[in-house]
Amino acid sequence: MSKIHGIIAEFGNPGSLLRAAEKVRDSGFTRWDTYSPFPIHGMDQAMGMKRSKLGFVIGIFAFIGAAVGFGMQSWAHAIAYPQIIAGKPVFAWQAYIVITFAMLVLFGAIGSVFGMLAFNRLPRLNHPVFFSDYFEKTTDDGFFIGIDSQDPKFDPEKTKTLLESLGSGHTELLEGPDE
Amino acid sequence: MAEALPLKNEKMHVATEADLITGNQTFHTITENISSITEGKTPKLWFLLWGMAVSLLLVLFGSVGFLVWNGTGVWGLNNPVGWGWAIVNFVWWVGIGHAGTLISAILFLLRQRWRTSINRFAEAMTLFAVICALLFPGIHIGRMWVIYYFFPVPNQMGVWPNFRSPLLWDFFAVGTYFTVSLLFWYTGLIPDLATLRDRAKTRLRKLTFGALALGWRGGNRQWQHYEIAYLVLAGLSTPLVLSVHSVVSSDFATSIVPGWHTTIFPPYFVAGAIYSGFAMVLTLGLIARKVYHLEHIITLNHLDKMAKIMLVTGSMVGYSYAMEFFIAWYSGNQYEAFAFINRAFGPYAWAYWIMIFCNVIVPQFFWFKKIRRSVGLLFFASILVNIGMWFERFVITVTSLSRDYLPSAWDYYSPTIWDIATFVGSFGLFFTLFLLFLRFLPMIAMAEVKGVLPQADPHYTAGGTHE
Structure with missing residues (x-):
């Protein structure tokens, strides 16, 4: 038909x-x-x-990435296994910034690409x-x-x-x- | 630029834009030129080069296998010099990997539309260079079966990686850089994969590119989100590309070794990374341009602009060398002063002066337009810069470690055959991947190049004038 x-x-x-x-x-x-x-x-x-509302979605992803990055480091060093290495305090927040930033970028980039695909309803091979x-x-x-x-x-x-x-x-x- | 011209001369605007791509290209000729490279019969030259690359890759497998079997003792490392060629090669490859993202992200934000001719293969180069870079920290730890210690995974000992250490920052920075570069590259590829899908003649190509293109249709409702995603990726990658080599430099700068412990390292490393990256883009681009007859897409103007970027970053590198010496003297610290005099006149003076010649003197020739537009000289210079930047990392790493504080702890370092084999082998890995990319994927971003053709402007009419 x-x-x-x-x-x-x-x-x-x-x-x-x-x-x-x-x-x-x-x-x-x-x-x-x-x-x-x-x-x-x-x-x-x-x-x-x-x-496009994609920017907001990416912003949320990036924020989650930063929070996960900072939380992971703080939790591992200050709560899960507090241990002083090289004289740095267990909650050395300054030293956590680099990985926090990397995680922000990583989550933001994943959010951009997969958010773009989701907004575009891709992958969709039949149209x-x-x-x-x-x-x-x-x-x-x-x-x-x-x-x-x-x-x-x-x-x-x-x-x-x-x-x-x-x-x-x-x-x-x-x-x-x-x- | 157009605003400054009188109204009558609006043709001038179109003419300068047309300069970007030469030879009166239409949308179709761009598609045809680039796609046909991936569709035709594999040239004999490609098989020859790929065979050579794979042979080198086998050298890499052999030397890494020997390393795993025997341990890092097979390398030339000795007691003061615990970081040898592995770290030199790592920093060198990561540095090369910086040009791709600089071209795709920073030049995109700065609206440098000439980037469209070179961004695709520069991004591919970035990915493969970062893969080569990641190999070295992977193997230099000796017991690579416990490499998961790097990852924050729960384990039976209840311990976590030391997030306060620059070495772990490096792991996250380079890992993120690789992932983001891969996503950026793939996002850029989607419209071109759709082009290859729609041109596919065989069932295998239809299925492969049909799946890879994810059903891309080129609808404006898709382009809208696509452009936002691309813009945000560029915005995220810009600080990332500047941060990666800054973090790499922290591996050195946070230590107390004379010659390493300086605050100039992050900008100095970033400038050097971009410098070496552009040299590698030129080396590869000049070959690809010649072999695949892309002179009308990668024009002399593109080469000229790349040479200018190398002039700027090369001069920044030269300035950093001078400033290091000045600070070593001005600090009044005798260890610091000795470290630098030892670099220039000590047992590694030969390496130092190779570095100075290749990185400080060679780029100064790019002040001359004739040299910037001469393909042969550019190719020669780009090779010299690649060599010079390798020696820069060698000088920084080895001279500082081999003579630090107490003379009783000094020793001279030289590589063994296994150091050399691993480094040579990493070229095999790089070129195997790069040649596969050239053969099977569009090496120029077709959709983006079409977008910078004058007739892509909706206000363009066939006569070459503005409406």
């Missing part, structure tokens, strides 16, 4: 993709995206997207855009707008006409097996 999952439309260059995205945004679509081989400056505004073989161009030199059929304003014929009126080249309905 085949089903229409959405539509993709190709645009010639970053500029025309940006202008088309502004029109799609103004037409009130919500479940859509623009695809390009590299991030395009100004596309977030053109698509009417809010700021309606992959039903189109032509879409492979997007990681080379293709610039696409893709609209999901789940979007309340989506209508196969009308949406196709709209995208073509914005000057799209190759326009293709994404047909694939029903899930």
Whole structure:
């Protein structure tokens, strides 16, 4: 049983993709995206997207890392096995800063990468855009707008006409097996 | 730059940006040039080089195996000099590993867009150099089956590592540095892995790159989070890269050995690390550029800029050498003063003057534009700098230890064949990994290079003018 999952439309260059995205945004679509081989400056505004919240998540990760790092050292030396080495006090907080910092960076970096993947719902190897073989161009030199059929304003014929009126080249309905 | 020009000359702006990558590249030619390197038949030269690298790797396995079997007595260590080539090699490799993250993080924050042509293979170089570096502290402890003592793992004795010791800071700093560099490198690779996935012809390549690319689609909703992640990684890596060699220098500076116990060590080590790292980036980059015909992506401008960074950091290193001498005299401490006179005129004077020649005199030639833009001379100079920076670590480590306080405790140190075999073997490890990287992964960050082409600007129109 085949089903229409959405539509993709190709645009010639970053500029025309940006202008088309502004029109799609103004037409009130919500479940859509623009695809390009590299991030395009100004596309977030053109698509009417809010700021990414990833920074806050990374901040929390980094704070946890620092706390774990400092706590681990203080606990090991001051509580678990107090022992004076090289005349340093058991709670030598100055000496703990280096590893605290390293743990902050480590957790922050892990938070950035895995947070980014989580926000992007990756890894996800199946996506309606992959039903189109032509879409492979997007990681080379293709610039696409893709609209999901789940979007309340989506209508196969009308949406196709709209995208073509914005000057799209190759326009293709994404047909694939029903899930 | 564009603001300073009169409005009529807006073409000038486009022209300077185009300079970054030469030869009228389109997005597709970039993809084609870089991806085809990983897709075509393996060149015979690659097999030859890889065979040589693997042979050296076997030398490494043999010499490490012999070390484990017999203990560290097979090395040339003696009573005052307990830190020999192992620590010299460790510091040297870690230092080389600094350029990759400097290029990917600091130059990114400073918006140096030329970095996109060299960041990928510099980051790979960083990873492999840090692997080589981590090898040496791993094997120099002698009983490497108890290396888990380094890790804060609960054990049957109830003791914990001494977190107040710089040696443990080093373990955490270098371990973090490796992990963060790996994450940074992989994050940068994701869009390019997706490119390779979409170009894949064989089932094996489709499956491999399909899995590695994690389903990347290049949607702007993905790019948004991706760019934040990349920016934060750069922000986190910037203090990290400066801290790693500072911590390495604390291994020396917190001791009371004359010649080590100085506060100039952290900035001095960091400058030296960046200096040697850029030398290695040049050495490898010049070869890769020639073999794979990437002259239009790694242009003379890129080489010129790298030579300038080496001029700056090399001069900082030279200044540090001079300042060490000044402080040794100005401190009025006779042991400190002796340590430095002994470096320059003692039994290791030969090593000291090799170091001075390679690290102080050689970079000064980079004041001349002709030399900065001459591929042959740059290659030669980069090799000299690599040698000089190895000798810097040798001079610091060995001269200070071999003659510290009481003359009765002095001794001359020389390496054995096993020291040399282990060091030579570490090149085998490095080049085996690096050649595999060149063969199977895109050595230039395609998505980033496309992003700095003039036509990537949404306000660019085909005529080459701004709207």
